[in-house]
Amino acid sequence: MPIQVLSDDLASRIAAGEVIERPASVVKELVENSLDANSTRIDVHIVGGGAQSITVVDNGQGIPADELSVAFERFATSKIDESSDLISIGTLGFRGEALPSISSVARVEAISKHIESDAGARYLVDFGKSNAVEPAGAPQGTRIEVVGLFKNVPARLKFLGSAGRELSRIQSMLASLALVYPHVAFSLSADGRERLRTIGSGKLVDAVSGVYGAKVADQMLELEPDDSTAFYVDGLISSPSLNRSNRTYMTISVNGRWIQSRRLSYAIEQACHGFLPERRFPIAVARINTPLGDVDANVHPAKAEVRFLREDLIYSVVQRAVRGVLSASAPVHELGAGRAAGSIGLLRAPGRTSDSTAAGSIDASPSLSPSQKSGFTQWPEPSTVVEQSILPDTDADLTGAAATSTPKETLPVLRVVGQAHETYILAEGPDGVYLVDQHAAHERVMFERVRERFDQNASESQPLLEPATIDIGPGSMSTVQEHLDELNRVGWGVEEFGTNSLIVRSVPASLATRASGDGAGQVFVRVLDELSEGGTGETWRNRMLATIACHSSVRAGQILSTDECKDLIRQLEKVERPNTCPHGRPTIIQLNMNDLEREFKRR
């Protein structure tokens, strides 16, 4: 076959493959256009998972009738004009590729009324074949309907998932956009059923409420932006008692553009380290603001990724913001938070135990699942009555968690009542009864103490009566060599002794009164095992300190006198972050006064 230039038709279908991958990409491109047109309301209707039809209706400024056909030309855009504009891009779209790409693989009908014209216009492109622009009656804004997507690209059609799967992609994508644009009222309906609705009040918490539900929104903490610099982050992060088992609940935007960035989600994750249990993730919306020139959005065909001029700076800004708010206001874990409606755990009335697990599992499943959609249906019409956005959803009064979850800045004033099961300290406070896990609490106290001494480079070391020889795995030796400075600094006196053994001459002082010399030596092996899993820098250091703190602390099953309990609580009051242990488990749990009264049928 001779070399030849491909026909326009084929070329645009190939190009479309870059931008338009699946129905969700169509929705994304169209919704972004609507956003660029300053819409305050965007409704998306999906039929058959988007393969049958996608309709996006907005109330934006619209397209003038005489520009309507130009909009479907390749590289036609109103968003930039000169190449210099590529350096600082403030709009979502700019390449002029979306509409021509979509129209080359589907039948697209656009009806639009421009803000300055009296009447609307209608324009139809049928799989690349354009028709004449006709006048049409239309409300302010643009309505684009995409029918029969990929009908002419069977290869692509084959790779689409089921309707449900494509819908869930659209749904989560739209949810992210809704979170990034709280001032826009989004709605999504699929096959006539509503899936998502936000009210567009401009408040992020309302958007969260629309997307994840009111219960979640109640437990979100606000990031405090330090907008004195050009780089800052605002948004929301879930309080530690509310967490999820995967990363998909983190939404990140840069200058109003929703992006996916592993590195930035990792920054959030890292900032939550120590507040959340292992392998649990926060719900977060982080809106990053940078000078426009600092971001290159022209990297990824679907613009899902961007490139930062100073990524490390952004990374640390995000981390600082998240960490700041978590440490400032990590609330006391409330018994039953993130658990079933009506159940308060320990005091659950008999006969109701069976429903708790079932209800709990629903709560843990993604809030966007169809089973929970009823939660969204009763929101008022967009942008009408903003005050009503704080209406509780239908079952909110059954959930003690949602109704009373006021984040507490520090530990409440506690009076020790006693010790239970040789594991928990029972205390009463201003707003109920509190249970403190003696080990977790002491671990937190010890962790901060050990870390403080470590940071001051003043850790004490307790030498052993008789140096202990310990055998370690071959991998561990390189960990020891790599981190010898830090190990010495925290108080371990170790020396190599043959290929796979070490001599331990001294141990961190805090271990001495909890374990024998040999026990402390074995803690060293434990530390190495945990630390050989990798990690560097601060993470590694914190894990090392946490392991030492763990072994320096009172255990569960140890009897404490009332004075010892009081002493522990007093020490816990003084630490920076009293509410979680360094591994992220809660140290203290509250049995709410209201719940107690309700359970005992006092009211």
Added chain:
Amino acid sequence: MQVTCLRENLSRGLANVSRAVAARATLPVTQNVLLEGDNGQLKLTATNTEISISTWIGAQIEGEGTVTVPARMLTDFVNSLPGQTVNIEFKNEPVGVVVTCDKFNGTINGIASEEFPPIPTVDGGASVTIPADTFRGALERVVFAAATDDSRPVLTGVKVELEEDKFTLAAADGFRLAVESGKLGASIDSEVGVIVPAKTLAEVERLLGDGSSSVELSVDANGRSAKFRLDTSEVVTALVQGTFPDYEKLIPTSYGTKATIDLSSMVQATRAASIFARDGSGIIRVVVSPGEDDGAGAVKVISRAEEVGSNENELDAAVEGEETKVAFNSKFLMDVLNVMNGDDVDLETTTPSSPGVFRSEKHEGYTHVVMPMFVQW
């Protein structure tokens, strides 16, 4: 069988054996106490299979029989009885006892004594007699230094050595070592070295408070168990197997500085310093300075609590040698001072990184070694 005894004696006997009653019952019968008649006395036995305690109390016994009943219930019931004498009647159908005291009457069901674990007989090995007060003092000053975690089982025990007319007890937990030697009642021919669980010795120490005049220690020929025979009680224990560290080479043979300090002042100063050390890492710094021109020297006991405050207590002391300083964990320091008696305590040390050795004129055979802490001065 019918037993009549004083309630007070029965109460004390039950308290003596109660510490050997199993806490968690893998074998239900180990939560019971075995009652049997023995030479006109009532013998009570409890065992958790590692340690067994028997005690004898004076009683009037008619007939023969043995039975086991729940120790806790019998003890609590007996303690709540009003009268002076208690009558116990053994029953076969169902197995149990009827306890009568004045007009109080309790029936307690039990388990047949055949199911009670047999108490090992200890014989064939060495046997010595030790004066009770000597042995009790040594236990008091040594046993606490044994390790409480079982990462190295031999350290949870106390090394007991018998040689000629001398006994030696040694315990260490990796940071400190306590050793005490004393005289035996009579010399023995063979040398004995066994490791006795510290828990067992704590029980022996407690039982010695009963006023025994001497302790007879016997070791089984196979070296796996030992027996402590007191005037009215007996403790049989399994021995810890393994090799105890060579503790003698851990005791420094010389010192650079020796301070003789008034014991009660030192205890007071250390207790005060512990208050500040508590909020820090439990560090107590000790600075020893000799006096000028052969005058009296001084010891300073210093502690700091980060950002809270600090404490410095100065004591007079007779100091021999150079000025030196050393830091100890407050717990280790308090522990050793608390078991000392007499007027003075001697602290021997050389450098901030060499062990501190505590001795006392009052306890001639006693040596206590504490590893110092490495701290910033």
